[in-house]
Amino acid sequence: MKRILIILALFFPIFIKAATCDYSKLNEYNKLSSNVDYEVTRNNDTNRYKVTIMNLYNNMYVKYNGVIFLSNSKNEVVIDNINEGENLNILIYAPLSDCDSYLKTLNISTQYYNRMYNDNRCIKYRTILNICKYEYLSYKATDTLLTSAIKNYENSYKEPEEIVEEVKEKTFLESLEDFMLSWGVQIILVLLSSLVTISIFKVQYRKVKHGI
Numbered sequence: 001m002k003r004i005l006i007i008l009a010l011f012f013p014i015f016i017k018a019a020t021c022d023y024s025k026l027n028e029y030n031k032l033s034s035n036v037d038y039e040v041t042r043n044n045d046t047n048r049y050k051v052t053i054m055n056l057y058n059n060m061y062v063k064y065n066g067v068i069f070l071s072n073s074k075n076e077v078v079i080d081n082i083n084e085g086e087n088l089n090i091l092i093y094a095p096l097s098d099c100d101s102y103l104k105t106l107n108i109s110t111q112y113y114n115r116m117y118n119d120n121r122c123i124k125y126r127t128i129l130n131i132c133k134y135e136y137l138s139y140k141a142t143d144t145l146l147t148s149a150i151k152n153y154e155n156s157y158k159e160p161e162e163i164v165e166e167v168k169e170k171t172f173l174e175s176l177e178d179f180m181l182s183w184g185v186q187i188i189l190v191l192l193s194s195l196v197t198i199s200i201f202k203v204q205y206r207k208v209k210h211g212i
Helices: 002-019 023-033 143-156 172-209
Strands: 037-043 048-054 061-064 067-070 077-082 087-093 102-109
Touching (some): 048 087
Antiparallel strands (some): 048 077
């Protein structure tokens, strides 16, 4: 019986804490967290990034890599000196000691500077290959990647060859044959019609001449 009482005594503060959680405050912080935003800036001299978490109202704070960052007078947290190609999971918390105060996670990725962007070989492929299109990429661009991308494109794409048909000059007989095929029937009909008309005319002429 004593053991049971001891166990209950140990867990009693936890039960009290769970029972006293101010859900109205937690709900208020959840609404405020929807306004939390961030900005990513790059230092071109060091090739490092800075992430600024904004709108951390009412003393909301941040956890990143197990380290707690408190907001400043501007309601911001600044995380500096971040490498290229990093995937950051930044956790936002409310300052509520009587509740589970986790609010949301910001997933942020920093890009790599594309060192092949200004390569002379990219001029021809500026609008074609991604490694030549964009100054910042989600992967690290190298000379090998650029060479491979150009080679793959050139092997897979070829300009269609223009087919020029050779025009052969026709002989007189071939031209005559084509003419007869196109107009032969009409000419024959005209000749037959003319012959019939002439024959009828001759018969009529003879009758008139001989007074028949």
